[in-house]
Amino acid sequence: MEPLRYKVIKTPAQYNQYCNQLEELVMVKKKTKHHQDAIELLQLLIEKWDEAHNTFADADPIQVLRYLMNEHGLKSVDISKTFDISPSLVSDILHYRRSLSKEIIRKLAAHFSVSQELFNRPYPLKEKERVKA
Numbered sequence: 517m518e519p520l521r522y523k524v525i526k527t528p529a530q531y532n533q534y535c536n537q538l539e540e541l542v543m544v545k546k547k548t549k550h551h552q553d554a555i556e557l558l559q560l561l562i563e564k565w566d567e568a569h570n571t572f573a574d575a576d577p578i579q580v581l582r583y584l585m586n587e588h589g590l591k592s593v594d595i596s597k598t599f600d601i602s603p604s605l606v607s608d609i610l611h612y613r614r615s616l617s618k619e620i621i622r623k624l625a626a627h628f629s630v631s632q633e634l635f636n637r638p639y640p641l642k643e644k645e646r647v648k649a
Contacts, residue, residue: 522557525565534558535588538629562629576639577616578609584628599623612642 525531538558544551575583585595592610596603599620608614616624616635625632 522554522561525561531562531565531569534562535629538562542626559629563631566630577621577635577637578612578639580630580634581624582610584624584630588628598627612640615639615641 522534525534538555541547541551541555541558547555585591590598592606593603595601596606601620605614609616609620621632621635624630624635
């Protein structure tokens with residue numbers, strides 16, 4: 517019998533390793549059945565770890581996004597390039613001036629291997645500042 521390639525995540529180091537492996541697999545252009553199976557299994561293991569160790573219940577979607585960006589060492593320019601959205605839109609989102617679109621929510625959830633529900637909750641936007649003439 518073959519040893520298992522992936523096991524239940526028990527340490528933060530193992531969690532980070534699996535997240536990195538998942539990112540590499542997602543970037544593969546021509547995915548085989550083996551790639552797809554590995555992606556699905558890693559997503560399940562990472563989600564199970566997240567459910568047990570991350571409490572985002574009180575965090576709004578932007579706080580979650582900032583946390584995930586920090587955990588993955590990403591800056592707003594990285595988000596802009598990765599999701600092919602303008603830097604000004606990323607800035608507006610991170611400063612509560614614009615809300616997350618359904619498309620961006622789907623991309624964020626897939627990229628960070630988290631549930632879309634983390635980003636699909638209501639949160640207050642800042643009032644637009646009036647320009648004084």
